[in-house]
Amino acid sequence: MELKKIEKAILFSSFYIFIFTVLPSLSLWILPPEIQGTIPLIKEYTGIDIRSFIFVMLIVGVILAALSFLKNTASEGSNAYLVAGLTIEMIGFFLASFLLGLGNPLSMGVTIINLNYSSGGTLILDLQLAAILSISILLMSSLKTVMNFLYARKENKNEVL
Amino acid sequence: MRKSPSRIFTFIIIGLYVSLFVTTSTSLYSIASTLVGSLTSIEEIDYTSSEDEMTGIVDLTMNIPAKNPGVLDVKVKIGFKMFSIDETVVAEGSDTKNIAPGNTAQFVISTSFLRDDVENVEISVECRSFFDMFGLSLSTKLEEYPTSEE
Numbered sequence A: 001m002e003l004k005k006i007e008k009a010i011l012f013s014s015f016y017i018f019i020f021t022v023l024p025s026l027s028l029w030i031l032p033p034e035i036q037g038t039i040p041l042i043k044e045y046t047g048i049d050i051r052s053f054i055f056v057m058l059i060v061g062v063i064l065a066a067l068s069f070l071k072n073t074a075s076e077g078s079n080a081y082l083v084a085g086l087t088i089e090m091i092g093f094f095l096a097s098f099l100l101g102l103g104n105p106l107s108m109g110v111t112i113i114n115l116n117y118s119s120g121g122t123l124i125l126d127l128q129l130a131a132i133l134s135i136s137i138l139l140m141s142s143l144k145t146v147m148n149f150l151y152a153r154k155e156n157k158n159e160v161l
Numbered sequence B: 001m002r003k004s005p006s007r008i009f010t011f012i013i014i015g016l017y018v019s020l021f022v023t024t025s026t027s028l029y030s031i032a033s034t035l036v037g038s039l040t041s042i043e044e045i046d047y048t049s050s051e052d053e054m055t056g057i058v059d060l061t062m063n064i065p066a067k068n069p070g071v072l073d074v075k076v077k078i079g080f081k082m083f084s085i086d087e088t089v090v091a092e093g094s095d096t097k098n099i100a101p102g103n104t105a106q107f108v109i110s111t112s113f114l115r116d117d118v119e120n121v122e123i124s125v126e127c128r129s130f131f132d133m134f135g136l137s138l139s140t141k142l143e144e145y146p147t148s149e150e
Helices: A003-030 A038-046 A050-073 A079-100 A128-160 B007-044
Strands: A110-115 A121-126 B046-051 B057-067 B074-083 B089-099 B104-114 B120-129 B134-142
Touching (some): A003 A050, A038 A050, A038 A110, A050 A079, A079 A128, A128 B007, B007 B057, B007 B120, B007 B134, B057 B074, B057 B089, B089 B104
Antiparallel strands (some): A110 A121, A121 B134, B046 B057, B074 B089, B074 B120
16 A cells, blocks of 8 residues: 555554544633633523533544545545445435534424523524524535545556456 | 646635625624724613603513624624513514724614513614624623613
8 A cells, every 4th residue: 555545544544533523622621710600600591511512423433444544545436435425425414414403413404492580581593594504515426435536446447448 | 847727716715715804804893892892882871761651552662782892894783672471472662783894883772561561671782794794692691670760
C-alpha cells in the first residue's frame, strides 16, 4: 500500500476524531463553570440533554474515523471502498439530522420543545432549509462515491485488457 | 489513471457545506438574538387601555419595541391570545414587521374584550429569516396581564 494513501487515511481519520470526539469533550472542560451550570437547567426546562448529545458525537466520531480509514486505504474499485463510503454518508446524515432535530433525527429540522416552567410555553425551531441541504449533501456525496467506484472499476478493466 | 469525472461533485459538495454553515449560523444568530431582544422588551410594553363601564368592554393597545441585532433581515410577528376559563379564544391580535439588521421596530397590537371573559393570556413571538426558511417561535402564558385598572 502506498505511504501517501496511508498518510491521507490517517489525516482524514484524525480530522473526524478531532471534530467529533476531541472538540466536544474539550468544550465541556473548557467552558466556564457558570455556563456548565446551565447544562442541568437546560435539561430541566427543555428536556435537552447536552451531555448525551456529546456522547452520541463521541461514538459517531470513532465510527466515522474507522470507516474513513477503511475507505481511504481501500482501492476505489473495491467493495470495501463503496460500502465504507456510503456508510460514512449515511452516518453523517444521521448525525446532521440528530443535531438539527435537537436529539430527534426524524424531525427533519422542525423541533417542538415544551418548556417546563411555572406558566409553561412552547419553543418551535424550524431549520428545514438546513435539513434539505443535509439531504443534498448526502445525495451528492453518495453519488460521488458510486461514480468513483464505477470509474475505478472501468479503469481497472481497461488496464487488464 | 485519468481523473474521475466525479471531481465536479467535490465542488458541489463543498458549495453545499458552505451554504449549510453560512445560512444556518447567520440565520440562527439573527433570529435568536431578535427573539431574545423581543422577549426582554416585553417588560417595556406600553399599555393603553380604556373600559366602557356600561358594557364592560376593554379596548387595549400595546406598543412593543423589538430590535434586530443580527446580520440578516428578520420578519417578526408578535401576537397574543386571550382565553376564557374553558380555554376558548375571546380576543386576539398580532402585528408583523420586517426588521433590518441593527434596526428597531415598534409593534402596535389592538384588541377589545370583555374583562370578565379573560382567564389567561398567551403571548407569542415568531422570528423568521432567510426567505422565511429558518424560524424560531416562542409562545408562553403570562402570569400577569394588563387590565384597564393598570
